[in-house]
Amino acid sequence: MEREREERLYQMQAELCQTLADPTRLKLLTLLEDGPKAVKVLVEVTGQRQAKISQHLGLMRQRGVVRAERVGNEIHYSLTDPRFLEACRITREILLEQLTRQGNLAVPLLVEDR
Amino acid sequence: MEREREERLYQMQAELCQTLADPTRLKLLTLLEDGPKAVKVLVEVTGQRQAKISQHLGLMRQRGVVRAERVGNEIHYSLTDPRFLEACRITREILLEQLTRQGNLAVPLLVEDR
């Protein structure tokens, strides 16, 4: 009973990680940091095909990471929870450190973004 | 140049998320919270097949999430960075809230583990 619940949680957590396990989706997530954005805008900023962006947004919405709201002709996407970015920030921090530590010292000392 | 670097970082981050996107691996990660553990122990505790555990550990090591150290007959695995668990804790927190919010109110009010 308690064990089963734990398993389910690990399963959900894995699914969430899977949802974040794509560079385009991570970028979209980051772009939503400052508030809702129309698909159109996200397409422009990322420079990727509209269908692709819609697919990724659809997946994220389905997984509860993002929510959609119709505004006239457009559909605006936003984060369901700002803490997703907090988790991303931590992993990014680790990766940046790994980068600078692992011989990539030619790079002019990365400043933490944000 | 700067753009390319950003792309590379998103790529790395996606790879890291992918590395965490498996319930068995998440469980292993959590089990390593209190320090290094032999594969044997991890096999016992998870109740999964040895080959499977080794495969997952191998993948995580390859991706730099855990490290391996030989101790006599055994090989002890440990986290390379405790902050991985911090990121996991955040996502788990979100998921638990979602669970309790989304009608799963029959459950006796989950206490945050840890």
Place this chain on the structure above:
DNA sequence: TATTAATATTCAGATAATCGAATGAAGTAA
């Protein structure tokens, strides 16, 4: 050296994810 315990690797089958291309649907404005 032979054996055993602990761990890793390889292989094959099944399942899932990604992407582009094409098309569909819904709202707006003429």
Place this chain on the structure above:
DNA sequence: TTACTTCATTCGATTATCTGAATATTAATA
């Protein structure tokens, strides 16, 4: 209604991932 803009979905091909089964490797021990 027609045309246009914005967004979503479906399909098919490619590629990746997960797992069990079998086997290999490495170190300790007899």
